[in-house]
Amino acid sequence: MPLVRKCSRQALALLAAFMEQRRTWQHGYELSKATGLKSGTLYPILTRLSDQGFLDSRWEESEQPGRPPRHAYRLTANGLALARESMKVLAGSKSGLRPIKVGAQ
């Protein structure tokens, strides 16, 4: 509970996006699309979650030939626990998780 209280609305949206595809490594642009977060907001949250041990990251070869590798992210076991806890709290709250912008999945 205390961990969830510290999470911003944007961080919760990001955790929700990770929870939707918990086993898949996801890229920054996809996460931005899924959450509606701009890169200037998304990356500080990603770095913070990574620093706190909630996020794993690795370099992956791009699907397009000739393009440089991309950074991919996935929740760690602690991250999954945090995301589950936050989803539980959100489900119990009146407002729930509102999308960051119209059109965000």
Added chain:
Amino acid sequence: MTLRAISQWLSRQLISAAMHVSPRERTEWAKAMSREVDEIPSAREALWWSLGCLQASCHERLKSMQPTNWWPVRWAMALWIALLAIETLFSAGSSLTYKLGLFTERFPFPRNVQLLEVTPLWEPMLALVSGVVFLLAIVLILKRSRIAFGAVAAPFAITLLLFAVRLSRPESGDLEALSIAYQKSHYALIWPMLGLAITILICLALWQDRHASAAR
């Protein structure tokens, strides 16, 4: 040059600036942000993405810039606290000397000073403790200890409390003196306010340093 080409050029410049601004320990993240630009189909969207990257890099740079990392700042902070320690110890020492009647043979102090007569003994004793803790804080600041914040904040709070208590006593005449000074010039209170602000800023810097050292 088409609008798309201009957008792409601008985007590249912004990414380059973001990479430059980003602190060394965040280079990998700056690279990660910049690599995503290649995957964005729309030039306009890529431009906004790059702008966000620059914003994130600036954010990280500001976070990594801790004033206490610089030794001249630490020494300046220690010097200020030393001044506070001297002032507190001098005030406590003179009050205690009067209250306890010490050194009266060598230094004939005036008797029946109204303010000191009504001041209970615990006040200069507390001020003395504050002064000693301020002295300890100097060492802790220079050594970048995590408890430096407490060693400054606690005696500072006590000093403020003692000042408020003294101000509430009509014998002190402090309120009248402040009022007269303010009437003479509205800027007269700038110096005490500035002193207060400097000490508060030092406390904030030490608080931030405490959290940063916990994260390290």
